Amino acid sequence: MQSKDQYYVPEGSYWPIVGSVGMAAMLGGFASSLHGGIMGTGIMILGLVIILFMVFGWMGQVVHESESGLYNKQVDKSFRIGMAWFIFSEVMFFAAFFGALFYAREFSVPWLAGEGNNMWTGKLLWPEFKAVWPLIEMPKPEAFVVPKAVIHAWEIPALNTMLLLASGATLTWAHWALYNGKRDQIIYGLMATIALGVLFLGLQVAEYAEGYGHLDLKMTSGIYGSTFYMLTGFHGLHVTLGTIMLICILMRVIRGHFDADNHFGFEAVAWYWHFVDVVWLGLFIYVYWFV
């Protein structure tokens, strides 16, 4: 902790209220569109635009203040603590979906087939039902889309695992370069990371196309499809956000921002990217591999 004889308190800002309006519009519009509200989708998109405007405006202001030397070590540390615990909250968000996955595999599916003291559940509800994982045939198949197969772990998913792991390495390579002041290497490292991220997303899209187009593996395919798309979908969303943040960081590096001592923005995005990486490993193991 540095000396604190001078504190930094930022001036007031309109960005938070703009963000709140955007958030309310986006979510309210979404809810309305779900129930056939005519304006719903429009309001949702408007809300999203407002949020983007807010994010870039707010972050732009922070970057500007930072570059003009307003911040001190204490502010930097507050940002770090904030980012670290924000990532922890994201971990818990994914934990809820992983929890659902484990619960379905370990409990609800076997129980529905009569395991443990649930003999009558099996006999009375859906006597034909057999517990297997991945669950292709759900207890009441006529109400759902029964997939032909699920995505195989050692095809696109394994490739995607390699891509993400490699992107973690290239990002760390860029990080080292930042410490050593090799700006070219930072730029190449970031570009490689972004390219790998984009490639990952492309393959993910191809995988979804395969699921929806050929395998009939959909969100409506019972609990397997539900957990599959919820987990990989939110993960993909996070990769998308991470990639956008990496692009912002790359542009800042090109403009000459960051040095060995001051690079919170860089580091925050790097943490985020590694977190997304780790979540993917969990996904690869539990969603694709150990089935």
Place this chain on the structure above:
Amino acid sequence: MATTTTDIDADTHHDHEDHHHGPEPGLMRWVKTTNHKDIGYLYLWFAFGMLLIGGAMAMVIRAELFMPGLQFVEPQFFNQMTTMHGLIMVFGAIMPAFVGLANIQIPTMVGAPDMALPRMNNWSFWILPFAGAMLLSTMFMEGGGPAFGWTFYAPLSTTFAPDSTDYFIFAIHMLGFSSIMGAINIIATVMNMRASGMKLMDMPLFVWTWFITAFLLIAAMPVLAGAVTMMLTDRNFGTSFFDAAGGGDPVMFQHIFWFFGHPEVYIMILPAFGIVSQIIPTFARKPLFGYSSMVYATGSIAILSFVVWAHHMFLTGMPVAGQMYFMYATILISVPTGVKVFNWVSTMWRGSMSFEIPMMWAVAFVILFTIGGLSGLMLGIVPADIQYHDTYFVVAHFHYVLVSGALFSIIAGVYYWLPKWCGRMFNEKLATIHFWWAVISVNVLFFPMHFLGLAGMPRRIPDYGLQFADFNLIASLGGFAFGLSFLLLAYIVVDCIRNGKVVKEARVWESAKGLEWTLPTPAPYHTFNEEPSRELILKESSHTGDNH
């Protein structure tokens, strides 16, 4: 995303613009503000508004239950009332009120100029009115508002719920987002803005309990977000998380909900423990008894609160081994809770006690919260819970811990710190009346519910058998009286701010300790511009003698 300058000298040149002026004039002050006190007051007023709205709903409930039979409202509307009442009180009143107190108090108690992330602090607050409005708007939509109880169990909230439920889901998302940002801010403030002379074990208990609560929030709220997200997709996109026909399980919803829900009840009580631990030493004129055991007890409660959730689900058909585990874990959690109660009592033991208004509320808290804790113990025992579950006994339990617990501590805290905030003393005569009025009526309201529950009256039902009539009548009368007491509270607070007797002493309560009492009264707009010294911190520690 930002970098920082290497040397701190760099930031000296701008201090004239940020530090030394007062608030900006006009309404925009409140919209743009990055000042922790401004934001704290906004939180408190918002919470009070929501308390009145949620309270009005409770009045509807008690009016309907005044007599057997259906008098005033349709059963469907009654269910909307119980649902909205619970949601608004939990997410709109109690939680924001505690965050408000944290905002105003924590920087002053750790010797900081402000919260660590002031702009984000503003956003945490300004999400709330939008989320609250979205939640309330569901009541006016086609098909009515959510009517499935504040615990929104599937499939009531998925297959059988009105369209407005999707607005409810997004309101919960927004409230959760706000809470997480608020919690991150508190963690960063305690870790990073604390005066360097204040070690962790020098921190006042209100700071400690909130610090620990913030971790609970960060761990629990995202799980709630996950739960409502799964509800959203089950309702609209054909997933089957909570649908057995697709291999999911409605009981899974309960597991996920209560994995959030039980920590949530501690989120609402740990800061209360903190407030009471500040007030009692002041008016007992003794250092807090067992400071470090208080800290460890708070930590243990927080950890244990994640492993007891299924005591809300004893009747869902879980295996006996599960019931046994959750029963013992639940009973275990009452040990650290008991430690706290004994510490408060020991602090008062042989103290030179005086009973100023905040102290009266704190003592009432200790007694009434203990009653709620004891009924909790009863509920934690599986064979007993088979009888009590989903009856008015549960309603009695959680209102003792939440109303005469959490809410009373908030009122105690407001009475304790209000003179410091506005430099004026409230009308003590009126406040005494308010205290007795509220304490008596709250017991008239909730105590009979124990008997109703033991006799088997189910909760969340608008009508009941004749045998329950007398106690319901008493409870309703207590309810109306208790509801009215909040109008008196509003009057007392407004009257204090406007016409209260001016207080000049920095130490408003003569034997109060803590850095907040070294600041001038009324508290200046910007809190500490210079870090308080270690000597001052030690001198102001409310637990010296015990820990030093």
